[in-house]
Amino acid sequence: MKKHNFSAGPSILPQEVFKKASQAVLDFNNSGLSILEISHRSKDFVAVMDEARALALELLGLEGKGYQALFLQGGASLEFLRVPYNLMKEGGKAAYLETGTWATGAIKQAKQFGETIVVATSKEENFSYVPKKYEIPSDVSYFHCTSNNTIFGTQMKEFPKTDIPLVCDMSSDIFSRKIDYSQFSLIYAGAQKNMGPAGTTLVIIKDGILNKTGRSIPSILDYSQHISKESMLNTPPVFAVYTSLLTMQWLKNLGGVDAIEKINETKANLLYKEIDRNPLFKGVAKTEDRSLMNVTFTLNNPEYQEIFDKMWKEANISGINGHRSVGGYRASIYNAMPIESVEVLINVMKDLENKI
Numbered sequence: 001m002k003k004h005n006f007s008a009g010p011s012i013l014p015q016e017v018f019k020k021a022s023q024a025v026l027d028f029n030n031s032g033l034s035i036l037e038i039s040h041r042s043k044d045f046v047a048v049m050d051e052a053r054a055l056a057l058e059l060l061g062l063e064g065k066g067y068q069a070l071f072l073q074g075g076a077s078l079e080f081l082r083v084p085y086n087l088m089k090e091g092g093k094a095a096y097l098e099t100g101t102w103a104t105g106a107i108k109q110a111k112q113f114g115e116t117i118v119v120a121t122s123k124e125e126n127f128s129y130v131p132k133k134y135e136i137p138s139d140v141s142y143f144h145c146t147s148n149n150t151i152f153g154t155q156m157k158e159f160p161k162t163d164i165p166l167v168c169d170m171s172s173d174i175f176s177r178k179i180d181y182s183q184f185s186l187i188y189a190g191a192q193k194n195m196g197p198a199g200t201t202l203v204i205i206k207d208g209i210l211n212k213t214g215r216s217i218p219s220i221l222d223y224s225q226h227i228s229k230e231s232m233l234n235t236p237p238v239f240a241v242y243t244s245l246l247t248m249q250w251l252k253n254l255g256g257v258d259a260i261e262k263i264n265e266t267k268a269n270l271l272y273k274e275i276d277r278n279p280l281f282k283g284v285a286k287t288e289d290r291s292l293m294n295v296t297f298t299l300n301n302p303e304y305q306e307i308f309d310k311m312w313k314e315a316n317i318s319g320i321n322g323h324r325s326v327g328g329y330r331a332s333i334y335n336a337m338p339i340e341s342v343e344v345l346i347n348v349m350k351d352l353e354n355k356i
């Protein structure tokens, strides 16, 4: 029986996407060939890549606005490195906002390329909030932030207004909410949280920001090489790109980012309401910074852990254990998570209260 999958990533995808992706593994477009064995240069796959690149921009409202979309490999972690390689001026600086483990990882890589200024951090409070008061120095090549902190369950509700190019790691909330995406110069997102299977990273780059560092960049790390080869500099992750396209098509049919934002708000509000109402539980993230995607919470009394764990497992729930650095629970309720699954979890929380 299909489980209610609250895993943080790799994570749930729409059931319809699983079905179409498995069909394509057996026979892609009635070609008599599997998606796993066709040439990435075949007409059918080039069409997939072209549509995926165009649809990513369309869903974010960036179509025709001077942006390029790429589907690369190496995970969001490789972008931690590729961003400074391509954007930090030789001998220059970059500014970072440290809001969680992934932001720390990005900072660590940037330090290899030049002075990396951490404008603010919430590390001293185990990243339970998003710092809001900080200044971005005027002489940095870019400012990097993480829109959603997957591990701690916080999310940026606003982004700084600045002339400095904004770079954002949106791995765990891409396509989940309506914001002005054109405020960013570069966006990246590993597919396995809200878009597809592990194996590809969506990178969106504003025209005109590349080739200004004075640094020579190895081809495979050079965004402009990937752009000139239309995201086919080498063999792309064919299946991950195809499955991501299926998810984007699913989202478009649903009404796009506007429609999913409303659904995501409904799901998150239901769950946070129960966390706040139920005397056995408390939230982890500061209320105003709560994520719509990753809901972190704990039991007030750890003695009930065993019985609660047994109850949610019996309810066919999977993947709600918190990250080891936070403890407690984390319910990841990405785009594809049905509201019914959130209700199942809420009912288990209520049942625990009634039992005790």
Ligand SMILES: *Cc1c(COP(=O)(O)O)cnc(C)c1O
Residues within 6 Å of the ligand: 009, 074, 075, 076, 077, 078, 102, 146, 148, 149, 150, 169, 170, 171, 172, 190, 191, 193
């Ligand atoms: C999961 C995650 C990453 C790391 O992604 P990989 O694809 O495993 O490299 C980076 N940033 C955020 C915000 C994440 O949630």
